[in-house]
Structure formats: C-alpha cells, structure tokens
Amino acid sequence: MDLKKMEQGFRMMLEGMGEDIHREGLLDTPRRVAKMYEELLSGLEDQSSEDDLLKTQFTEAYDEMILLKDIPFVSLCEHHFLPFIGKAHVAYIPGDRIVGLSKLARVVEFYARRPQVQERMTRQIAELIQKQLNPKGVAVVLESSHTCMTIRGIKKQGATMFTSQLFGLFKKSEKTRSEFMSLIHRRDHE
Ligand SMILES: [Zn+2]
Known part of the structure; x- marks a missing residue:
C-alpha cells in the first residue's frame, strides 16, 4: 500500500x-x-495467503455440524467507504477433515479487511471453506449494521442486513438448515 x-x-x-x-x-x-x-484494508496485502488460511487440517470421524457463531467483524462498504459492523456465523459438516475454530474466524477477518459488499463477503467465506475443506455442507450467515445507511441518506438506525450462503447438506436438507438457524438464533439466557 x-x-x-x-x-x-x-x-x-x-x-x-x-x-x-x-x-x-x-x-x-x-x-x-x-x-x-x-x-x-489489511486483507488486501494478504492476498498470497488465501490458499493457506485453512491449510492445517486434521483427520477426524466427526460428521455432525460444527458451528462458530457471533464472530465479530468490521468491513468497509466499497460504495461509500464507511464501515459495516456485525457478526458472522459459520458452520460446516465435515467430510473427513476438520480445522481449528480460530481458523474460521481468521477467514472471516481476511475477507472483511478489504473494500466489500456483504453479499460477496458471505459467498467468499463459504466458497473458501467448500474449496479447501471439501465438507458435506457449509453455511455462512452475516448480520450487520451498515453505517452508510444508519448515519446518512434515509437514516434507518438499527436496521440489520442479513445475508446467507448455503452449500451441500445445508441447502439440500431442511432439517440441517433449521438446526443451524435455531442454533444461531438461540440466545444465552434461553
Ligand atoms: Zn454503502
């Protein structure tokens, strides 16, 4: 830079x-x-490591859902260069390999730290996990507040934008999808 x-x-x-x-x-x-x-925008200077983000994998015979929820992120809306701030929920159902949970958070960070649109960021996270880990399914949901909307223009304070990208079992199986959705919407006090 x-x-x-x-x-x-x-x-x-x-x-x-x-x-x-x-x-x-x-x-x-x-x-x-x-x-x-x-x-x-540090993700831009990190380009070469994209293929290395999920390189460390472990063979494991676990075939249920693995979910990391409420991963905080800050990204920059590429249309206004104002931040959008929120949480990512990332889940997958392993094929024969798993990765450390912190690596999933690292993937979110990697794609957040660049000029972005939330739809693309959601897809990029899911596609990288699909490509690198070849799991039976991937689900990514991002929820965020866009300051380009909350502090200017129509000023919709408190409006939250949700985007999701589903692959494999999360797309095919209604049961898997609803298990994922109920887990990410469950709050601690319930
Ligand atoms: Zn914007």
Missing part, C-alpha cells in the same frame, strides 16, 4: 472540503487516516 499517496489524497479531500490543512488539529490527520485505512 502506498501510504504517501493515500496521505496526499486525503490532504486533497480536506482542501476540497474547504479546510485549512495547516490548522494544528489537522496537521497529522492525513497520516493517521492513511494508517487507519491500511489497517482496515
């Missing part, structure tokens, strides 16, 4: 807004903004 160029760009935006870029409070802002975007 070219941080110097990003700094220059943000300085131009400030000028375009009619701000005084030599004002004390703004002096270091372009550098901070560039660093912030570098962090939020």
Whole structure:
C-alpha cells in the first residue's frame, strides 16, 4: 500500500472540503487516516495467503455440524467507504477433515479487511471453506449494521442486513438448515 499517496489524497479531500490543512488539529490527520485505512484494508496485502488460511487440517470421524457463531467483524462498504459492523456465523459438516475454530474466524477477518459488499463477503467465506475443506455442507450467515445507511441518506438506525450462503447438506436438507438457524438464533439466557 502506498501510504504517501493515500496521505496526499486525503490532504486533497480536506482542501476540497474547504479546510485549512495547516490548522494544528489537522496537521497529522492525513497520516493517521492513511494508517487507519491500511489497517482496515489489511486483507488486501494478504492476498498470497488465501490458499493457506485453512491449510492445517486434521483427520477426524466427526460428521455432525460444527458451528462458530457471533464472530465479530468490521468491513468497509466499497460504495461509500464507511464501515459495516456485525457478526458472522459459520458452520460446516465435515467430510473427513476438520480445522481449528480460530481458523474460521481468521477467514472471516481476511475477507472483511478489504473494500466489500456483504453479499460477496458471505459467498467468499463459504466458497473458501467448500474449496479447501471439501465438507458435506457449509453455511455462512452475516448480520450487520451498515453505517452508510444508519448515519446518512434515509437514516434507518438499527436496521440489520442479513445475508446467507448455503452449500451441500445445508441447502439440500431442511432439517440441517433449521438446526443451524435455531442454533444461531438461540440466545444465552434461553
Ligand atoms: Zn454503502
């Protein structure tokens, strides 16, 4: 990532807004903004490791659902460059191999840290798990609040966007799908 160029760009935006870029409070802002975007978009600089994300696999004769729910994520809406913030729920039914749960969270993080649309991010997570692990089924549900909607335009505060991508048994079997849905909607106090 070219941080110097990003700094220059943000300085131009400030000028375009009619701000005084030599004002004390703004002096270091372009550098901070560039660093912030570098962090939020770190998935872009990580491209080469896509195939390695789920490389460490274990042979295991477990053939029921494995679910990691409420994985927090922050991503950037590529249309407005404002964050959308939410939770991912990722499940799979193993073929003959499983992966560490933290690896599933890592996949979510990897696809969140780039300019995104939630629909694509949902599909990318599911496709990578399908491709790398070849399980009997994959289910990914993302729920999030889009600040490009909650702080501007029609200002629908509290509106939540849900997206899902299902493969294999989760798509074919009504029973598997409803087990997944009831697990992700179960709250701790119930
Ligand atoms: Zn947006």
